[in-house]
Amino acid sequence: MDGQKKIKITDEKVALVKAEHFCAYQERSQQETRDKLYEWGLYPDAVERVISELIQGNFLNEERFAKAYTKGKFAQKAWGRIKIKQGLKFKRVPDVLIKKALQTIDLDDYHATLIRIIEKKVATLTEKNELKRRYKLQQYAMGRGYEADLIADILKTSQL
Structure with missing residues (x-):
């Protein structure tokens, strides 16, 4: 050390x-x-x-921690709910508090962030095959902790 x-x-x-x-x-x-x-x-x-x-002494508060963790990981690292949930589970935060913390994420912001990270990734891809490109985008977004169905909806509706 x-x-x-x-x-x-x-x-x-x-x-x-x-x-x-x-x-x-x-x-x-x-x-x-x-x-x-x-x-x-x-x-x-x-x-x-x-x-x-x-x-x-209110130095420790699991609910406050869960909300701060959720807010930070979403705002700073653009993590999706799945990855945030895994992080909180790893820190042994009770499921009920994880659920409460995840509800603090604004859905419009969530969608906008997902679109932004997909658009950013599109700019770096050199893949010409449309199916392979979409697959790579989906895998990337899932790796960031976003839900597969939400990613699929966004890939269907946007012109990427």
Whole structure:
């Protein structure tokens, strides 16, 4: 690890203060925070107490995290709902909160973003065969986390 010494924290109060800074810096999921506490060397019962304190102090809020993650990945990286959902599942966010967070994406923006990433990809393709071009566009958009039926609709209705 690039010359840095691993920090070991066994004092619960020190860990709580450090975890508060960790959570205040950017929205975190409970799992990310839990992993960080274990990385610092805290024991399981202490980790759960610190997590509980962070939730009570509103440093940790899974719903707020899910919405911020969704907004960020959609706005910054133009990810589709499928990829965002996978990312949230990986962070062990409950399904009900994932569903709620995904509903915050405006449908018009979602369609416009999908059209924009497809148009951007069209500009880079050299494929002459129409079917192969469409297939490549569909695969690209699916890789970005967009739904196959939505991609197909857009490819049918737009002149790409």
